[in-house]
């Protein structure tokens with residue numbers, strides 16, 4: 342068999358290695374947030390997992406407007422509940438739970454290319470029990486005003502995803 346060149350092998354390993362991050366939105370309620378995250382996923386080739394129940398219909402015009410025509414470029418999955426999602430996770434899957442008051446800053450995590458970044462509901466956040474069971478994977482984004490309870494969900498998704506991609510050296514960036 343003909344030997345492949347070094348650059349061919351490099352391209353293949355880059356393609357295999359990168360662009361496999363996952364974002365998980367647990368019971369999202371506000372269409373523009375999900376739309377923004379879909380647009381973020383399209384731009385970064387991140388897989389989006391949406392866990393039901395949703396606070397909107399998937400054909401919501403606000404949802405489409407926020408994600409504009411990016412939806413068709415997003416690889417996304419819809420799950421009826423957390424259990425169904427969890428059962429189908431690959432054995433090696435590593436989940437990070439992004440929620441305020443976490444013991445670790447999101448910048449302290451060492452992200453890998455196929456990690457799952459999990460975000461909670463706009464009104465209630467992630468279930469306390471889930472966070473307590475996964476304390477070592479519970480990440481917070483720092484806040485500096487005691488009057489602020491939380492940050493916007495889609496801002497959080499962008500911050501943490503880009504930190505993960507930064508740690509990987511922004512692989513296969515198009516510019």
Ligand SMILES: C[S@@+](CC[C@H](N)C(=O)[O-])C[C@H]1O[C@@H](n2cnc3c(N)ncnc32)[C@H](O)[C@@H]1O
Pocket residue numbers: 439440441442459460461462463464465466467480481482483484490491492493494497
């Ligand atoms: C609007 S917040 C949830 C509501 C919030 N738990 C509360 O106290 O009302 C929606 C989601 O954004 C993310 N989030 C918001 N602020 C965060 C922070 N400071 N650190 C980490 N995640 C945050 C979490 O995933 C959260 O579940």
